Amino acid sequence: MDDLGDGVAAALSEFSALYGTKLVRKQVFDVLWIPPQGNVIVSAVDCPKGMPADFVSVGHAKLRRVVRDGVGDYPQPINLFPSIEKIYRSTWGVVVELGFLTDTGSVKYERMRLDCLRTEPFHVGGKDAVDGVLHPFSITIRLKGGDDELSWEPELSLHSSSTEAHNPVPSLYDAHFRSAIEVRDLKRLRKKLVALI
Template sequence: MNARDQKATEQELKQDILDVLAALRARQECYPFSMVRNQLKAAKMPTSNGWPPLIEKFVEMVASRERLLECREELRRIYLQSLVVGTRAISIFEVDKREANVAAANIDALLDVTSDFAQAFPLPVSDEKLRKAGFNGVFCAIRKYEDGAVRLIACCRRAFRTREAIDVAGLDGDAKNALEGFDEVIGVKNGWVQAFDSIVVRPVEGTIEIQIDIPCRLTREDFGKARNFYTDRLNGLFGERFRNEKWLMLPRNLYPLISKLYARNDGYVNSLGHATTTKSIKEERMRGRQSDLRKETFHEEGMAAINGATDEYSIRKGWDTADGQRTPTVLISGHFGAAGGANPQVGYAFIDGCADEDDFAMVMSKLVL
């Protein structure tokens, strides 16, 4: 227990808890409430069916300082995991292992410890500061692992736009009159959310991972811009040292994995996009993470009818965690126009449904050609 905790009042500890809950809630688009609730339940902490009642439980909670500290530390653990897993787009770059060792030892040169993001980390910055922040990542924290891997965390502002139906009957005065006669009125809301991207250097594997956090809906163009920004920063830092200004150029091509993931008997194939030799395009999906398309009657009989002659161009597949509590998934999404092509390319995969780094590592272990 640090000096601050020793002197902290119960009210201060409770405020710590509420601050972490607010930060976790802000990540609900990429780290869902159910993930938080299940971990709290396993730790015998207060739970509920949604964010407002959960926060209210902690506001009204009467507990000893020791119990408040336990709750705060468990919530912090969950929150810190949410910053490095959740829903993410992953690109993997293969490099010389010696270069990866050099990069791991020197990548902290990119850190900006004076930034607002670094000063607030691991909590998010205030709404006012986020509104003024840029869309390019600011490197604000570093983590080192026992196997020599290093994670550099970068924060930035990401924009989102939502559309919601407006209940005209609930309006009053001139607004209601102005919209009279419309069957449906849609309101568009713009906003921002803080993202926590990662650069992970793995000397043992000889790889650099660029992990783009997805706390709100992003387009392919958004992914491309974010990844290019990080490769430019890394090339700028290490290009001259390695005598290669384009040190990180092309990520590992994950397209060949699509057919291999389908063929491997493990896990659950939740969805498959494929172009058959009979010139049809199929987009097949199952309901539920533990549903396997390969065992579905319609799919089985269709594949048998064409003797399995099809070109897969996208797949979503999941695997149960060791404790059987979750089924994280990976999505590799190509375009049907690439099916059967000479050298189709997909440079990133989407991983979601992970509660912690062990879940994430399990999914990453499946992405082996």
């Protein structure tokens, strides 16, 4: 404080702590993936930890502008919200997180790291108590990955909110994919999601 000068020291004297903000630049690797087959383009935006909530949306908007400027068409994103329930009802992956509504007015958010929520006794018992009627609005599934030397478990998350789930036509345009090592993990994810759309 002594090095700041009398005027600054006096202005800050009533505060018990002083915090500073440091600008940290991070390089990201965003990709516009146009597969050789099909009609779905994938906009993959890198999102380092600690980025603000709108960081991904801004990245996707920039990639859509690249397409618009390159081919004169502004592509519309695909609504992934209906895929949440389809993934939950399928046997694809291990459900490790699930947010859902019940017809009795409950909003639930469950996590399970060791096993699949689809078969976990507490979840199954609660589901049976409401006659199996759940309305998922958020899901994370763990997939198996690996090769001869390593194993890993990439995760796919489709996160929305209970508020969005109450909309007449709920929407979700971002899928979060983490803990992958190889491009084939992303290719497998794309193929499964496109099949659910």
